[in-house]
Amino acid sequence: MKVADKKRLLREMLFARRFEERCYEAYVERNIGGFLHLYPGEEACAHGVLEAADADKDYVITSYRDHVHAIKWGADPRKVMAELYAKETGVSKGRGGSMHIFDVKNRFMGGYALVGGPFPLAAGIAKAIQMKKGEEICICFLGDAANNQGTFHESLNMAKLWNLPVFYVCENNLYGIGTRIDRSTAVVEQYKRVSAYNIPSAQEDGQDVEKVYKAAGKAIKHVRSGKGPYFLELMTYRYRGHSMSDSNAYRARAEERMWSKRDPIIMFRDRLIEDGHLTKEEYTDMDTDILDEIENEVIAFANDSPEPPVSEVERYVLAENDPWVRGGVHK
Amino acid sequence: MTEIMFWEAVLRAHDEELANDPMVLVMGEDVGVVGGTYKATLGLYDKYGEQRVIDTPISENGFTGLGIGASFLGVRPIIEIMSVNFAWLAMDQMFNTAAKVRYMSGGQLEAPVVVRSPGGTAHQLGSQHSARMEKVFMGIAGLRVVTPSSPRQAYGLLKSAVRCNDPVFINEHELMYNMKGEVPDEEYFHPLEGSEIARPGRDVTLFGYNISVHWCLQAAELLSKHHGIEAEVVDLYALSPLDRAGIRDSVTRTHRAVIVEEAEPMVGVGAEVMAIINEECFFELDAAPLRVSALNVPIPYNHALEKTALPDANDVVEAVRTMFGV
Ligand SMILES: Cc1ncc(C[n+]2csc(CCOP(=O)(O)OP(=O)(O)O)c2C)c(N)n1
Numbered sequence: 001m002k003v004a005d006k007k008r009l010l011r012e013m014l015f016a017r018r019f020e021e022r023c024y025e026a027y028v029e030r031n032i033g034g035f036l037h038l039y040p041g042e043e044a045c046a047h048g049v050l051e052a053a054d055a056d057k058d059y060v061i062t063s064y065r066d067h068v069h070a071i072k073w074g075a076d077p078r079k080v081m082a083e084l085y086a087k088e089t090g091v092s093k094g095r096g097g098s099m100h101i102f103d104v105k106n107r108f109m110g111g112y113a114l115v116g117g118p119f120p121l122a123a124g125i126a127k128a129i130q131m132k133k134g135e136e137i138c139i140c141f142l143g144d145a146a147n148n149q150g151t152f153h154e155s156l157n158m159a160k161l162w163n164l165p166v167f168y169v170c171e172n173n174l175y176g177i178g179t180r181i182d183r184s185t186a187v188v189e190q191y192k193r194v195s196a197y198n199i200p201s202a203q204e205d206g207q208d209v210e211k212v213y214k215a216a217g218k219a220i221k222h223v224r225s226g227k228g229p230y231f232l233e234l235m236t237y238r239y240r241g242h243s244m245s246d247s248n249a250y251r252a253r254a255e256e257r258m259w260s261k262r263d264p265i266i267m268f269r270d271r272l273i274e275d276g277h278l279t280k281e282e283y284t285d286m287d288t289d290i291l292d293e294i295e296n297e298v299i300a301f302a303n304d305s306p307e308p309p310v311s312e313v314e315r316y317v318l319a320e321n322d323p324w325v326r327g328g329v330h331k
Numbered sequence: 332m333t334e335i336m337f338w339e340a341v342l343r344a345h346d347e348e349l350a351n352d353p354m355v356l357v358m359g360e361d362v363g364v365v366g367g368t369y370k371a372t373l374g375l376y377d378k379y380g381e382q383r384v385i386d387t388p389i390s391e392n393g394f395t396g397l398g399i400g401a402s403f404l405g406v407r408p409i410i411e412i413m414s415v416n417f418a419w420l421a422m423d424q425m426f427n428t429a430a431k432v433r434y435m436s437g438g439q440l441e442a443p444v445v446v447r448s449p450g451g452t453a454h455q456l457g458s459q460h461s462a463r464m465e466k467v468f469m470g471i472a473g474l475r476v477v478t479p480s481s482p483r484q485a486y487g488l489l490k491s492a493v494r495c496n497d498p499v500f501i502n503e504h505e506l507m508y509n510m511k512g513e514v515p516d517e518e519y520f521h522p523l524e525g526s527e528i529a530r531p532g533r534d535v536t537l538f539g540y541n542i543s544v545h546w547c548l549q550a551a552e553l554l555s556k557h558h559g560i561e562a563e564v565v566d567l568y569a570l571s572p573l574d575r576a577g578i579r580d581s582v583t584r585t586h587r588a589v590i591v592e593e594a595e596p597m598v599g600v601g602a603e604v605m606a607i608i609n610e611e612c613f614f615e616l617d618a619a620p621l622r623v624s625a626l627n628v629p630i631p632y633n634h635a636l637e638k639t640a641l642p643d644a645n646d647v648v649e650a651v652r653t654m655f656g657v
Pocket residue numbers: 065113114115116142143144145146147171173175176177242
């Protein structure tokens with residue numbers, strides 16, 4: 001990775017952190033409703049993987065913890081925030097909310113709220129790519145606990161059976177809400193589980209963005225070359241509760257402290273400083289700059305945007321004026 | 332017009348749609364090499380190849396979700412669920428994804444999948460192979476539900492469903508695949524909304540759909556012959572959205588309504604049509620509407636018990652006689 005790219009990546013990760021922290025405040029201020037799942041602590045996963053993917057080609061799909069993936073994949077942060085504010089200008093026109101960020105023109109195929117739901121959807125997107133003989137791949141991010149869904153096994157089986165170009169990324173933050181992985185899952189190391197389907201896999205430190213980038217690069221090369229699916233497990237940790245209603249009472253403070261010492265942004269920052277690519281002042285300026293941008297552009301845009309007109313509540317249920325509903329055009 | 336069997340009509344629609352658009356594919360358990368449990372895809376594997384006529388593993392939720400994901404990119408999958416009883420397992424993807432993705436993405440994504448499946452009760456198949464699930468599907472916003480009563484409808488509905496940009500569930504019937512009927516020789520697309528008058532009449536409307544249309548038609552003949560009652564039979568081939576105007580028009584003509592469904596009465600088509608009559612044309616009624624439904628029991632294996640649990644043409648006749656006091 002070039003130095004300029006490293007610095008941009010650091011800025012993107014810091015932006016993601018500040019964006020999510022601002023979401024927290026906006027939720028407390030009651031500007032954001034519903035369920036809100038935040039990403040601080042896990043930034044290196046989405047950024048490392050997607051930095052290695054092709055932003056002009058590849059498809060991305062994930063769960064409800066989706067803001068950061070969408071932004072990294074090209075979604076306008078102002079429109080993501082507007083979505084959280086339930087505004088018409090939101091990426092999903094205020095109909096989706098935090099768990100349903102969609103930005104299809106950038107090939108961000110959505111956030112889905114049913115744990116394990118995206119596994120087969122990703123395989124299907126890959127099937128479509130395969131039918132069209134495309135060079136794209138589909139990247140599917142899901143949590144560790146999602147792997148206990150039937151869709152995990154059904155999808156891995158089909159993905160390998162038909163050698164579909166799908167890259168499954170497991171963000172293993174050790175918990176599914178309040179249940180620690182060893183209390184829910186017989187095989188704790190997730191990358192081992194996929195060997196049952198003959199799918200190549202690896203486990204990587206999800207706090208080190210450069211390691212993630214490298215591991216993802218290898219995986220993507222495999223998938224793009226037509227060899228079928230790949231599974232990458234990234235060991236990570238979320239700082240906040242599962243969603244806003246969660247106080248983290250089930251976690252040991254010592255465990256939390258241990259992980260905060262391996263903060264993905266601080267680790268990457270310090271490495272850049274050590275290597276002489278960045279100064280402390282530059283970093284502080286970067287942070288100030290980001291905080292300004294979030295307040296003056298992102299939050300301002302969300303605040304000032306209109307809500308969807310109530311008269312349009314029944315729009316988008318079915319296709320509009322679809323001629324085939326009436327038996328076609330030539331009748 | 333040529334008379335063909337129901338399964339041949341479904342097969343013809345598959346064949347024409349696969350030929351028409353290279354993005355159309357067929358997937359399901361045993362649809363390929365075997366040609367489909369009810370022969371609805373017979374010969375298509377050899378004609379279009381394993382990439383487009385796909386034998387899936389027995390993973391209903393998985394392959395339905397896979398089809399939905401493919402449809403996001405313009406693929407138009409026709410998914411066969413071997414029996415409606417197994418569709419329970421695919422409801423997660425059908426309801427949580429296909430039905431909602433257009434809405435929750437603010438119109439950015441759509442899931443133009445067709446899911447077709449044989450439902451209904453056949454002969455002594457027992458509780459777990461006798462589900463009638465149309466009422467479950469029609470209760471979900473964002474999904475179209477159609478249910479053919481004839482080879483013509485089976486052919487034309489499948490063709491329109493493939494072309495339509497909404498997800499469509501097609502509820503077929505295990506006992507109807509060998510039923511014969513006329514199908515136009517030229518290409519034909521059946522509307523996905525509306526209803527058809529299967530038999531005109533003036534004294535009472537019998538509302539049916541899928542197999543119960545045939546019970547209604549038999550009952551109408553008996554009522555005419557033995558009681559001089561001329562029943563109109565309305566075929567509700569579209570269950571979602573339901574044809575409110577068609578229901579209102581017929582009841583406004585006949586002033587009486589009996590709804591005939593193969594399923595249990597709770598939260599069913601009968602209840603829904605009654606609600607529509609109530610809302611649309613209550614003051615046109617000369618009698619309280621009745622419904623003819625199955626008993627509220629799992630379907631028994633024993634033949635006599637099974638027969639008792641299910642409605643038939645005689646039950647329709649009895650309901651109308653009760654209504655007229657004859
Ligand atoms: C099918 C389903 N069951 C239960 C839930 C409730 N739920 C939401 S998130 C979650 C835990 C998922 O954990 P994991 O997959 O590890 O992802 P993480 O939230 O840790 O990123 C649960 C149980 C759900 N949304 N969907």
